Amino acid sequence: MTLLETVHSPAVVKKMSVQELNTLAEEIRQGILKRDSLIGGHVGPNLGFVEATLALHYVFNSPVDKIVFDVSHQCYAHKMITGRQNGFLNPNDYEKISGFTNPHESEHDHFAIGHTSTAVSLASGLAKARDLKGEKYNVIAVVGDGSLSGGEALEGLDFAGSELGTNFIVVINDNQMSIAENHGGLYNNLKLLRETNGQAETNFFKALGYDYLYVNDGNDVEKLIAAFQSVKDADKPVVVHLNTLKGKGYKLAETYKEPWHWSVPFDVTSGEKTVDFGGGESLDDLTYNYLQDKIKKGEKVAVVVAGTPGVFGFNEQRRQEMGAHYIDVGIAEEHAVAMSSALAKGGCRPVFFVHSSFLQRTYDQLSQDLALNKNPAVILVYWSGISGGDATHLGCFDMALAANIPNITFLTPVTKEEYMAMLDWAMTQKDGPVMMRVPNAVVHGDSVQPKADEIKTMAWAHKGEKVALLAVGEMLGLAQKVADKLKALQVDASVLTVRCVSEFDEATLEALKANHKVVVTLEGGVITGGFGEKIARYFGSSELKVLNYGLKREFTDRVPVDEIYRENRLVPQLIAEDALKLL
């Protein structure tokens, strides 16, 4: 029996010797690597925070003392010593344990969190609740250096530094990396603090009112225990700044920090990925080549990302090739959008690349800084649509979020040809901001590229009668299957692709009235506030019946995609039957 198998609760850890803790750390690392290598997950952040996790649980008394993990990238070790080691050691249990903290799994987890920059704010709320209730315990926020640049983290740090006045411990896991390299002045200060062993007078955290403690050996469990013991029960806010090694204990992850921040399944010995993405043509390549071509021609293109360049295929070589035209603002989506608005105002053509779920982090800037000012920035939204992922990373909310904001043109291409034509149009038009869902796969259409005046129209994939299937982006495939089912039921349904969800193509919608009785909308997004409801409104006073299909208003959590389709009645036969009933 390994040591790890004996740890049924953090209480066991508290009784261990330093030597045992180090052995346990090694076993935990093997567990992290085993799970990540088999099903993928966060590698580097978790490997670097093993000793600190053990020291936290050795010193503090969870769950009475409350440890709040930011974005949870560093929480695997915590999960393993709070009764969930089987979720790492036993492949049959992998699906039971998520990659993020989750209160449904354990009383040691206080929030379900997958977006970054949250821990300080959340922990300060727990601390304030404790104070209002007259209770006594430690509240600890664990936040990675990369997460510090986000607005929520900065707001929280500013508040908690002066307004609590009671016990509040912020542990900075400084592994000198965001997902990619860090960007922002704050990181120069962290560097200065590391280089001066925490002694530099210029200290961001002290400026915000915190006591400050630096631990240079952030992977030395004995020194970490001493550090945490010295701040335990502190009666005012204190920052404990740990210098940790990202990827610690796995040479590849120590050396190549960015590609090993998160990984798909891999072979532990060689580091080779064990899944095949098929290769071939990719929209990442097409998009990069298109933009880089413009940059080479001297066009004032600005490529903006917020800390996640890998999502868009911007590897180090491409970043270098784009030079000053490539701007990584760090994890700071609000700033990314506001800055993009101003870049457009200043005569450049910015393209902000963003993960659908992280688009949520910047609603007000989309509305006020950008849309109200009608500056022609381009926003490319990745990983949109129906996904079987974690509840914290769903790509189904972007249309309801952004397409209802005035002045934003929201496009939903389906084929490669449509996408490239739309991108080219977006890069040259001057009317205002254009947002576009980048298709998740290359789909070759037999359609010709839409011309500029066709960008906002619906396109006929098939002209039939009685039933019109309106498919938003990726749903074209489903629409065609529904059409097949209807064909078998003697109905020759029309199929149309919806290229723009923020505006009506009135000419086409009116034309439908001539020989259709039922309009069916299909969208890979939440149905409330989405495109289908707009069509229901449009035809609400007409003779046409409307059926809307999309996702229920809910956070699905690691539900397989086919199950999501079934649960939302996105099933060709059922949709065909629904439509038939209305004829």
Add this chain to the structure above:
Amino acid sequence: MTLLETVHSPAVVKKMSVQELNTLAEEIRQGILKRDSLIGGHVGPNLGFVEATLALHYVFNSPVDKIVFDVSHQCYAHKMITGRQNGFLNPNDYEKISGFTNPHESEHDHFAIGHTSTAVSLASGLAKARDLKGEKYNVIAVVGDGSLSGGEALEGLDFAGSELGTNFIVVINDNQMSIAENHGGLYNNLKLLRETNGQAETNFFKALGYDYLYVNDGNDVEKLIAAFQSVKDADKPVVVHLNTLKGKGYKLAETYKEPWHWSVPFDVTSGEKTVDFGGGESLDDLTYNYLQDKIKKGEKVAVVVAGTPGVFGFNEQRRQEMGAHYIDVGIAEEHAVAMSSALAKGGCRPVFFVHSSFLQRTYDQLSQDLALNKNPAVILVYWSGISGGDATHLGCFDMALAANIPNITFLTPVTKEEYMAMLDWAMTQKDGPVMMRVPNAVVHGDSVQPKADEIKTMAWAHKGEKVALLAVGEMLGLAQKVADKLKALQVDASVLTVRCVSEFDEATLEALKANHKVVVTLEGGVITGGFGEKIARYFGSSELKVLNYGLKREFTDRVPVDEIYRENRLVPQLIAEDALKLL
């Protein structure tokens, strides 16, 4: 002719002597007071920034050099010396000039901005565009101390401190106040810097990578000119920290800074308000008394605001009475929502009070930190609905923004009785977050208070037939007028109030099918993504026809409310006729 009347452009200012500049400052102050006293506006922030504005225009060459004002509260003097003095001197021209910067008014304004914390991000985009285009000019961000606590400002400051590396000047207008007093550790650092004449080693701005210059006499035009000249054409980012006097030159505003931040029309000599709000019963009082009663009983209520307590009637006395239960996080809405989620998790019952338009500043925290975690925080939304205000402060987007997020219950009471019953229910239920539009006026209903199981239902105001009018909140009055018109046309229409826009009251909706042919929805919000479209979806496959009325997807800018109603066909006779056509 006054000096101010001769200033047709900033070029005139550049030729003035210090004595003339001081005279001009005095004339500008009179202009500010005249306009504010007649139509209301921002008083203190503008009075305090007159000399700095003159010095900026004296030293820099606008619009080639670009001055970007944060939230624009300090921009009146700037407007007056960029050809828009008549908007202050001539009451007939007041409506032509807004209270915020506006590119449609002048080439000296670069953005339409009314939300706070924006200047640094926006200005950094202009600076980056300048660099990419190989141009040379100064970019200056002007930001008040109160705005610094917002996430967008902090993200922007962090980015620009290290990532630009070229000319970028941040002017901090430190008048030692947000709208109310400041909250956050940053403000202790500003205080320390003021007390040490800028010499303290602990320096927030230096920690982010800025050069730093302190000007203690922030209302001394000569010293300001010298300071700005010393940073003009600087080749790296620099912060110029000005210690200014909020309300300068108007004794009342100097003494009572919070009530004179912004004012309705007033008598300049006495300071008395010249508009009568009618007094009488107010929901502010009712809400405060309800919460304070709970606090006195020992309930763990936490009242959270983000820098704008006055909007909710929380004057200094009330803030003191609530004691530790009152939490002003400063201008930091993201933190306010995340912290509220954690306060609920920690066993308190938080109530976050927020201006409808500022709710936009925290979408991701509503979704991830709060709704995903289903913590029972309460959010009270003020100044919602149809307004004739500035494009930057519209209250019509809140329902489309928040009611489409899973797990959020969004309530829209109309009468005082409904509101109080809903508030009480929200404060005791445990299912998850509840958001509620606080009515803008006290409406007495003849309806009884809804019981707990009636909170999410629709209420019958009148049972008729053929046409059902579904009114969201404030629109009940309009619905009743439509019913009157229909009555005259021989139709006895039903009238129902919609208490909850995030969920369907299916029983009532199904009941409508029995004896109605047309359902009309009326909402004081943007129609895209709103409640009406959900009803259109609900009845899309039925025999019932649906007509949706609400606001077009647009930013209206100072359009009178009656005109907004007309332009959106919110006219009883027209709606009645539309419905009649479908019978």
